[in-house]
Amino acid sequence: MQDTLRITEVFYSLQGETRTAGLPTVFVRLTGCPLRCQYCDSAYAFSGGTVRTLDDILEQVAGYRPRYVCVTGGEPLAQPNAIPLLERLCDAGYEVSLETSGALDVSAVDPRVSRVVDLKTPGSKEAHRNRYENVELLTRNDQVKFVICSREDYDWAVSKLIQYGLDQRAGEVLFSPSHHDLNARELADWVVADNLPVRLQLQLHKYLWNDEPGR
Ligand SMILES: C[S@@+](CC[C@H](N)C(=O)[O-])C[C@H]1O[C@@H](n2cnc3c(N)ncnc32)[C@H](O)[C@@H]1O
Ligand SMILES: Nc1nc2[nH]cc(C(=O)O)c2c(=O)[nH]1
Ligand code: SF4
Ligand SMILES: [Mg+2]
Structure with a gap:
């Protein structure tokens, strides 16, 4: 029996998020998730x-x-x-990133991979799943993301940023408004007012393609 994975889709698009936003990227979307974030835009990949x-x-x-x-x-x-998929993609010479919920151990991921680790905010309703041991493992090749639903989530994210010195550990700290929950402009104004060492990220693919699967 060969090594297998359950896959929802493989598609070529522009990266909508993170430090490579705007760059042509192949997406490999794996099926199944043990979390149920209230805002999840990829619920079609649950099964x-x-x-x-x-x-x-x-x-x-x-x-x-x-x-x-x-x-x-x-x-x-x-x-x-x-884990072997990520290693083989790196061996093939691609620049590889991994989007992960922050609820599972990231230690076995190939160090060539840029791990994009979400810290789930209270507004996601899955903050109790955060595995804070992952924070200790982050390097400059990794990115940490907060998807922010409200002012309360913003204040919570700022407290984690300071508590863990996240801008010193990871290469990028990303603040992303939860699409449908929070206006991007409001979040932008808060980040500027507080002079935060974070990058506001919008989901480019939602502006370009309005959340169609496979884009
Ligand atoms: C669909 S998840 C898949 C990877 C992994 N399960 C995770 O949560 O990181 C990819 C990214 O999209 C973000 N995301 C999902 N729904 C969103 C929404 N409505 N607005 C903004 N970001 C969202 C997630 O927080 C995560 O950072
Ligand atoms: N274009 C595009 N960029 C993305 N970046 C992260 C995505 C995701 O669903 O994880 C995504 C996606 O679904 N589409
Ligand atoms: S956003 Fe939440 S529910 Fe959606 S795939 Fe990621 S962890 Fe799972
Ligand atoms: Mg998506």
């Missing part, structure tokens, strides 16, 4: 999908001839074979 071999996935990715590959979900680290 279904297709079981595929790593060889098959690598072959499809190679067909796009990308420079950047983003492994997302669902929650990629909920499937053990996400």
